[in-house]
Amino acid sequence: MYNRTMNSKNIDWKNLGFDYMELPYRYRAYFREGSWQEQGLTEQSHLTLSEASTGLHYGQQGYEGLKAYRTKEGSIQLFRPEENAKRLQETCRRLAMPEVPTEMFVDAVKQVVLANEDFVPPYETGATLYLRPLIIGVGGMLGVQSAKEFLFTIFAMPVGVYFNKNKGNKKFVIAHEDDRVAPKGTGHIKAGGNYGGSIQTIEQAHEKGYDGVLYLDSKTHEYVEEAGSANVFGISKTGKLITPNSTSILPSITKYSLLQLARERFDLEVIEEPIPLDQLDSFEEMSACGTAAVVTSIGQVDDLKYGKSYHYKTEDTLSQKLKNELLGIQFGDIQAPERWIVKVK
Numbered sequence: 001m002y003n004r005t006m007n008s009k010n011i012d013w014k015n016l017g018f019d020y021m022e023l024p025y026r027y028r029a030y031f032r033e034g035s036w037q038e039q040g041l042t043e044q045s046h047l048t049l050s051e052a053s054t055g056l057h058y059g060q061q062g063y064e065g066l067k068a069y070r071t072k073e074g075s076i077q078l079f080r081p082e083e084n085a086k087r088l089q090e091t092c093r094r095l096a097m098p099e100v101p102t103e104m105f106v107d108a109v110k111q112v113v114l115a116n117e118d119f120v121p122p123y124e125t126g127a128t129l130y131l132r133p134l135i136i137g138v139g140g141m142l143g144v145q146s147a148k149e150f151l152f153t154i155f156a157m158p159v160g161v162y163f164n165k166n167k168g169n170k171k172f173v174i175a176h177e178d179d180r181v182a183p184k185g186t187g188h189i190k191a192g193g194n195y196g197g198s199i200q201t202i203e204q205a206h207e208k209g210y211d212g213v214l215y216l217d218s219k220t221h222e223y224v225e226e227a228g229s230a231n232v233f234g235i236s237k238t239g240k241l242i243t244p245n246s247t248s249i250l251p252s253i254t255k256y257s258l259l260q261l262a263r264e265r266f267d268l269e270v271i272e273e274p275i276p277l278d279q280l281d282s283f284e285e286m287s288a289c290g291t292a293a294v295v296t297s298i299g300q301v302d303d304l305k306y307g308k309s310y311h312y313k314t315e316d317t318l319s320q321k322l323k324n325e326l327l328g329i330q331f332g333d334i335q336a337p338e339r340w341i342v343k344v345k
Helices: 081-094 102-115 192-196 199-207 253-266 277-282 318-330
Strands: 026-032 035-042 061-063 066-070 076-079 128-137 149-159 170-175 212-216 223-227 231-236 241-243 270-272 283-290 294-303 308-311 341-343
Touching: 026 102, 035 102, 061 081, 061 192, 066 102, 076 102, 076 318, 081 102, 081 128, 081 253, 102 128, 102 149, 170 199, 199 212, 223 231, 223 277, 231 253, 231 318, 241 253, 253 270, 253 283, 253 294, 253 318, 277 283, 277 294, 283 318, 294 318
Parallel strands: 170 212, 170 294, 241 270
Antiparallel strands: 026 035, 026 149, 061 128, 066 076, 066 128, 076 341, 128 149, 212 223, 231 241, 231 283, 283 294, 294 308
């Protein structure tokens, strides 16, 4: 937790993990009587909720994740924040919550970044300022129905890599016993409940020495869908980029950015289609991708149920080239496609 007697000079920027740190400022807004009110920054890091809040009892809660980047020249920029706003709006619609307008969302993100400017990591560290927008039903309701009051908040913290950076060969395991989401459920939105149900599975995987899990589709258990905290894609042995296609997968902004870059800048054939479990050996590379994971190469996937182990290339890969292109855009070193970058300062 951030000690307010300290300042950003006390932070070891090059050795940041992905941990909560209490920065000085965050944004708050309340939805009451049909409109967003009390919008602005606050130093209060704790929330006061009714014990009957729908967010606590019925999971009426959604969130986002995005980052602010320091460029070589010292300016600060955001990567496609309007896409995060749109995805949060889809989450709100699915969970019967009021939508946060795009302009309000982006403005709030900018306010939080500028207020905590000293904590945006220096360019040369490769670290970033992670922002967590959250919307939650806070009005007291006993029945299963939408809240009458909602809180929208954004807090931030400097972060490094999500997966253990000191371990080169990332190992994942197939989750046969647990499903991430139900068919026609909430897998396509960023609802907190999607992740709460995965914590036990991920912790059990960690106990066995794995860095993460790969979930299968919950209807047939025959197709790979996504990792517990990221989308996935593979590079086939024929040089095609293939990523799972399913209505239960969260539409990753990072992944769809990578798909566009793969097509337009690397002339790769990009395919979105179901990936059968028994075709994992058709890939030369496999990666997890997302705001937190960026592009994380997976060196090994174990299928303990069928006693199989798949091994993938992790050095001098197309995935690494895509990652470098993406990071170059995000940190301002490479020209971005139109409307991908929003300047904060």
